[in-house]
Amino acid sequence: MIKTSFNLLVLFNLVFIVSLVDASSWSKEDILKINTFTLKQLDPVVDPSNKYLSNKNAISLGENLFFDTRLSSNQKISCATCHIKGNAFTDNHNLAVGLQKGFRNTPTLLNAAHHNWFFADGSKDSLWAQVLSSIENPAEQNFTRVELYNLFMRDNIYKTLYESSFKQTLSKSITPVNLPNKAGPNADLQGLIAWKKLTPNQRDKINQFFTNIGKSIASYVSTLESKEARFDKFSYELAKTQHSSLLNESEINGYKLFINPKSGCSNCHSGPLFTNKEFHNIGTGILAHDNGRSEVIEAVIHDEFNCLSKYSDAKKEECVELNYINRNKHGLSGAFKTPSLRNLSKTAPYMHDGRFNNLQEVLKYYSSIDENRALEVDLPPISLTVKEQQDIVNFLLTL
Numbered sequence: 001m002i003k004t005s006f007n008l009l010v011l012f013n014l015v016f017i018v019s020l021v022d023a024s025s026w027s028k029e030d031i032l033k034i035n036t037f038t039l040k041q042l043d044p045v046v047d048p049s050n051k052y053l054s055n056k057n058a059i060s061l062g063e064n065l066f067f068d069t070r071l072s073s074n075q076k077i078s079c080a081t082c083h084i085k086g087n088a089f090t091d092n093h094n095l096a097v098g099l100q101k102g103f104r105n106t107p108t109l110l111n112a113a114h115h116n117w118f119f120a121d122g123s124k125d126s127l128w129a130q131v132l133s134s135i136e137n138p139a140e141q142n143f144t145r146v147e148l149y150n151l152f153m154r155d156n157i158y159k160t161l162y163e164s165s166f167k168q169t170l171s172k173s174i175t176p177v178n179l180p181n182k183a184g185p186n187a188d189l190q191g192l193i194a195w196k197k198l199t200p201n202q203r204d205k206i207n208q209f210f211t212n213i214g215k216s217i218a219s220y221v222s223t224l225e226s227k228e229a230r231f232d233k234f235s236y237e238l239a240k241t242q243h244s245s246l247l248n249e250s251e252i253n254g255y256k257l258f259i260n261p262k263s264g265c266s267n268c269h270s271g272p273l274f275t276n277k278e279f280h281n282i283g284t285g286i287l288a289h290d291n292g293r294s295e296v297i298e299a300v301i302h303d304e305f306n307c308l309s310k311y312s313d314a315k316k317e318e319c320v321e322l323n324y325i326n327r328n329k330h331g332l333s334g335a336f337k338t339p340s341l342r343n344l345s346k347t348a349p350y351m352h353d354g355r356f357n358n359l360q361e362v363l364k365y366y367s368s369i370d371e372n373r374a375l376e377v378d379l380p381p382i383s384l385t386v387k388e389q390q391d392i393v394n395f396l397l398t399l
Contacts, residue, residue, distance in 0.1 A: 042272040045113040048314035057165040062220030072141040088346035094354030098140035105354035113222035120352035123296035128214035129305040136186040144184035145210040211311040231398040254395025274341035280378040285334030294329040363389035
């Protein structure tokens, strides 16, 4: 009898302790706040500049092209070389490695279509424009737009998929017999000279074709979405029953610290993707002598493939981000796009240049921001103990 009573007392105490961790401190307001971070709050993907976003044929074509190494000058590099499916579409290198070693970290493509700007500095204003840049970039795929057109003229499967997606007959859109083997405005000197020798009409037709390829790959990438994480399931269960044991005490403490002004994390990392999609100077650019956003503002405004270009499907008033772009170069010096915090367990290393190999290093860096340092960056003074830092790390890994 005494032993039974003792066991019941132990069981009662354990239940009591678990209840403290689970929900004793969760008010209705707390639960509503948590819900704002869940994937159910994520809006559908919208891109008025790409009318083929939901076109099944275009998505199929884009998926094939994404994994095709023929879209590179050495026939060995594809989009999937750096964006590896099993690694949340990253490559786990500090710096991206295509045909050459780049100077930026490879971002995940999961949920990428929900962003407003692309690349760490936001040098492209649409996913399809970003795709086109990567195809032609000498450090990535180094493939000219004319080479791409010639590939389609040789590949009957691609040609058929293209024509069914865009309702255009490739062979009638341009006279292929007059085209060089490779040419483009971003090619080497020989390729650039060949591009300038084409007629304005030929260049325009090639650009329209090239744009459609970017839109098809972007349409495929737009289907790449995060699955519900343990944090989401915790939130849903909490909203339904006011109790959940899916997060442990450290992870819950980490969440509470995350939204606390003491850490300042949620100032920039908000919403279901844990990003405000804006640009901030947190000091990493300054340390690397990289001015980030400030260096590309004029380039994106004058980009031949931006939202306001003739190759875009958007109406002028639909290009909100470009119409109201922040042109304050001084204010954006050293600023980079706030990354999503989803899938962090698979996307190391971190920051725009992959300088931190693990989340502990990231939290240690943020915790080094004192009052003097805060004057130089878009961060408040941050003071977190080693335990608090680890609690936040543990919370982030539930995403």
